[in-house]
Amino acid sequence: xxxxxxxxxxxxxxxxxxxxxxxxxxxxxxxxxxxxxxxxxxxxxxxxxxxxxxxxxxxxxxxxxxxxxxxxxxxxxxxxxxxxxxxxxxxxxxxxxxxxxxxxxxxxxxxxxxxxxxxxxxxxxxxxxxxxxxxxxxxxxxxxxxxxxxxxxxxxxxxxxxxxxxxxxxxxxxxxxxxxxxxxxxxxxxxxxxxxxxxxxxxxxxxxxxxxxxxxxxxxxxxxxxxxxxxxxxxxxxxxxxxxxxxxxxxxxxxxxxxxxxxxxxxxxxxxxxxxxxxxx
Amino acid sequence: xxxxxxxxxxxxxxxxxxxxxxxxxxxxxxxxxxxxxxxxxxxxxxxxxxxxxxxxxxxxxxxxxxxxxxxxxxxxxxxxxxxxxxxxxxxxxxxxxxxxxxxxxxxxxxxxxxxxxxxxxxxxxxxxxxxxxxxxxxxxxxxxxxxxxxxxxxxxxxxxxxxxxxxxxxxxxxxxxxxxxxxxxxxxxxxxxxxxxxxxxxxxxxxxxxxxxxxxxxxxxxxxxxxxxxxxxxxxxxxxxxxxxxxxxxxxxxxxxxxxxxxxxxxxxxxxxxxxxxxxxxxxxxxxxxxxxxxxxxxxxxxxxxxxxxxxxxxxxxxxxxxxxxxxxx
Numbered sequence: 197x198x199x200x201x202x203x204x205x206x207x208x209x210x211x212x213x214x215x216x217x218x219x220x221x222x223x224x225x226x227x228x229x230x231x232x233x234x235x236x237x238x239x240x241x242x243x244x245x246x247x248x249x250x251x252x253x254x255x256x257x258x259x260x261x262x263x264x265x266x267x268x269x270x271x272x273x274x275x276x277x278x279x280x281x282x283x284x285x286x287x288x289x290x291x292x293x294x295x296x297x298x299x300x301x302x303x304x305x306x307x308x309x310x311x312x313x314x315x316x317x318x319x320x321x322x323x324x325x326x327x328x329x330x331x332x333x334x335x336x337x338x339x340x341x342x343x344x345x346x347x348x349x350x351x352x353x354x355x356x357x358x359x360x361x362x363x364x365x366x367x368x369x370x371x372x373x374x375x376x377x378x379x380x381x382x383x384x385x386x387x388x389x390x391x392x393x394x395x396x397x398x399x400x401x402x403x404x405x406x407x408x409x410x411x412x413x414x415x416x417x418x419x420x421x422x423x424x425x426x427x428x429x430x431x432x433x434x435x436x437x438x439x440x441x442x443x444x445x446x447x448x449x450x451x452x453x454x455x456x457x458x459x460x461x462x463x464x465x466x467x468x469x470x471x472x473x474x475x476x477x
Numbered sequence: 478x479x480x481x482x483x484x485x486x487x488x489x490x491x492x493x494x495x496x497x498x499x500x501x502x503x504x505x506x507x508x509x510x511x512x513x514x515x516x517x518x519x520x521x522x523x524x525x526x527x528x529x530x531x532x533x534x535x536x537x538x539x540x541x542x543x544x545x546x547x548x549x550x551x552x553x554x555x556x557x558x559x560x561x562x563x564x565x566x567x568x569x570x571x572x573x574x575x576x577x578x579x580x581x582x583x584x585x586x587x588x589x590x591x592x593x594x595x596x597x598x599x600x601x602x603x604x605x606x607x608x609x610x611x612x613x614x615x616x617x618x619x620x621x622x623x624x625x626x627x628x629x630x631x632x633x634x635x636x637x638x639x640x641x642x643x644x645x646x647x648x649x650x651x652x653x654x655x656x657x658x659x660x661x662x663x664x665x666x667x668x669x670x671x672x673x674x675x676x677x678x679x680x681x682x683x684x685x686x687x688x689x690x691x692x693x694x695x696x697x698x699x700x701x702x703x704x705x706x707x708x709x710x711x712x713x714x715x716x717x718x719x720x721x722x723x724x725x726x727x728x729x730x731x732x733x734x735x736x737x738x739x740x741x742x743x744x745x746x747x748x749x750x751x752x753x754x755x756x757x758x759x760x761x762x763x764x765x766x767x768x769x770x771x772x773x774x775x776x777x778x779x780x781x782x783x784x785x786x787x788x789x790x791x792x793x794x795x796x797x798x799x800x801x802x803x804x805x806x807x
Contacts, residue, residue: 209697210699211699212699212702212703213585213698216582219581220582222579223603223670224599224602224603227602227606227609230614281516284510285513287513288510288513289514292511302517302518308788308792309520313729319528320524320527320528323528323774324527343520346516346520374495374502376503377502400608404610406610407730411762414762434612435730438619439734450620453612460610
């Protein structure tokens with residue numbers, strides 16, 4: 197037909213496909229740049245002191261020990277509180293509520309909370325706890341993190357339970373097994389790997405969360421395991437140190453950033469391995 | 478006959494025993510799961526209520542003009558939300574302008590161009606980008622990107638647009654490194670994975686027969702993508718983009734690090750500005766006075782309402798898509 201026109205169209209096609217490749221290079225390039233800089237700066241400051249000493253006053257050397265422990269404590273608390281609620285709510289959506297009006301509303305609200313700005317969650321928990329008690333505390337920080345954990349666990353639990361074939365439930369029901377025992381001994385067990393994936397993703401999500409901790413757990417320069425007092429955490433310390441003009445603090449901020457990223461990436465990879473196991477079953 | 482009556486009685490009897498034995502446990506378990514579901518609802522309603530209560534003093538003091546007043550003065554206790562609101566909208570819009578085409582490009586690459594062996598690693602790399610906490614983007618943007626941008630790219634951009642009408646105002650001012658543009662760029666990198674993940678998933682649902690028939694008519698690869706795949710996947714792509722927009726609007730730490738935190742509205746996108754989330758993160762713990770705190774909570778409420786609208790719209794689009802996909806597979 198029209199050879200020149202066809203050549204044009206092919207040239208166009210090549211051009212836009214090349215742009216798609218460039219787009220991918222753009223995305224992957226940022227990842228490499230960020231992880232590369234993080235590794236260089238972070239490992240450069242990573243010493244035994246950085247892991248074992250307390251956070252220093254301005255202009256002197258120190259470590260991140262209290263912040264690391266604070267992060268661990270609050271994350272653990274948030275997971276312990278948030279996971280059961282999330283699993284039960286996800287179970288309700290998948291097993292009992294299904295197409296009911298309540299399930300629809302909860303599902304919708306949960307999906308909104310999943311992407312809701314975490315700083316707003318922080319404001320909410322501030323009003324709920326800090327304002328009532330009159331002071332910042334690790335409890336408030338853990339509550340804020342738990343509020344972020346719940347929607348993640350709800351979503352994955354529901355999805356994973358829905359993947360379990362109905363014939364499995366029907367077989368158990370045909371034997372006269374009550375619904376709750378079917379759920380607890382059969383569907384939960386069958387979906388275990390998937391639910392674990394959800395919990396790991398939730399931990400990954402909260403281990404880098406800063407905004408909700410800023411005005412709930414606040415920060416604490418000293419070693420503290422008292423849940424009723426402000427508690428330092430890695431993300432908040434990174435924020436404070438990075439925004440400061442001191443070089444020592446900057447180095448520690450990079451080390452903290454490296455620790456958090458390593459944790460998050462490890463958790464994501466673990467979650468992926470678990471999910472791979474599930475799909476290969 | 479007698480035996481049958483007996484066995485029926487026996488059946489009724491054993492059913493009663495079973496109900497007595499397992500009924501309460503079943504009801505308890507069901508109530509327990511329903512209560513957990515209600516907690517999710519309570520969190521949402523509680524958050525909204527808490528924000529409204531906290532914001533009330535400011536909303537009462539300033540009224541509707543709070544939304545379009547630019548002044549933000551803790552000393553005279555006069556507050557208006559215009560600067561943070563416009564900063565939030567501008568940075569998010571700019572981020573979308575960058576991220577949507579790039580995200581769709583990545584999705585096209587992953588579904589159509591990429592060799593099978595590369596598909597998994599590239600897909601994982603993009604997903605890892607979504608997993609990196611926002612504070613990491615923040616610290617990297619502040620210490621690595623901003624200085625480089627300030628020294629090597631910004632002066633060049635400012636010079637090259639110095640005599641172009643409109644653009645000379647848009648790209649004006651001293652090169653700070655940090656500012657609205659830097660924040661938008663970092664935001665766009667952060668929301669890329671959301672757009673490309675959802676787009677890739679919907680691209681994969683396009684029936685091969687549709688694409689094959691377009692190819693058989695002599696369409697080039699690009700024409701198939703642009704005229705067949707994209708229109709088919711439109712609602713999914715839009716839904717995913719809205720989801721990403723919701724994230725961009727509320728993103729806090731990455732923006733707080735690189736936006737410069739200035740309560741003013743500038744013509745230049747290189748100038749420092751602020752967003753709602755950044756203003757709250759920066760000022761909340763240092764805010765003195767009830768009205769100051771309340772004003773910060775009030776802009777938080779505004780952010781919550783904006784993101785709710787965007788996310789709800791995204792959710793509805795994606796639900797519809799799911800229903801359509803479910804209907805087709807039957």
